[in-house]
Amino acid sequence: MNDPEGVSGPVSAGFARGTTDEVGLRRGLRRMRLIAGSLLAAVVTIYLLAARWQAHGGPGWIGYVAAATEAGAVGALADWFAVTALFRHPLGLPIPHTAIIPRRKDALGRSLENFVGTHFLAEDVIREKIDGIGVSARVGAWLRQPSHAERVTTEAAERFIAVLSGMNDDLVRELVE
Structure with missing residues (x-):
């Protein structure tokens, strides 16, 4: 062609x-x-x-x-x-x-997969990053403000009501029994 x-x-x-x-x-x-x-x-x-x-x-x-x-x-x-x-x-x-990439694309892909898995997506690496930014402390500080806490509880309550309203009564009875 x-x-x-x-x-x-x-x-x-x-x-x-x-x-x-x-x-x-x-x-x-x-x-x-x-x-x-x-x-x-x-x-x-x-x-x-x-x-x-x-x-x-x-x-x-x-x-x-x-x-x-x-x-x-x-x-x-x-x-x-x-x-x-x-x-x-x-x-x-x-x-x-x-012409390295066409000849070795599979090996390069495996090597990149290993590198990303080891250096970016490993559990200890992610845990360290999350601990380093203090997610729990930030969320806790944000929720301490009454307006934010009220917003979260209102949203959660609305979602819970929507879930409960959408449930099939027969299915709930069967699960409870």
Whole structure:
């Protein structure tokens, strides 16, 4: 299949091919690529003009402009290469340690699951965080104010009445017996 956006395979957001959302995602990707490419072209153009002006006796400050734009272009190319290398082989070259995510996505997912489970969702970690923010003390202090206590009891009473009103009398009799 012809893939003009340069993205092969299913859309990572989980949308089925041909959906409106995929079209919007691809349009957004094309737009971002156009903006990034245009900015890179602008930086390279400014660098070339500044370097030429500096070589032909331009003012001293133009050297700073040339250095900044050169660094910007090198940084942009390095970022492009790094991000591209995570998902596929840059320029189609089978460079070692590229296309890591497609090859190791299952192992990366398990590793992320382990990390989140161990460092964020473990019982002792959650208990420590809750104890650290003093939920009980805060709720108690909030309930000590008469207006808050009245609000909670009113809400609880209304919910309890709604539950009792919705109960089937025969079911209640059966449960009591």
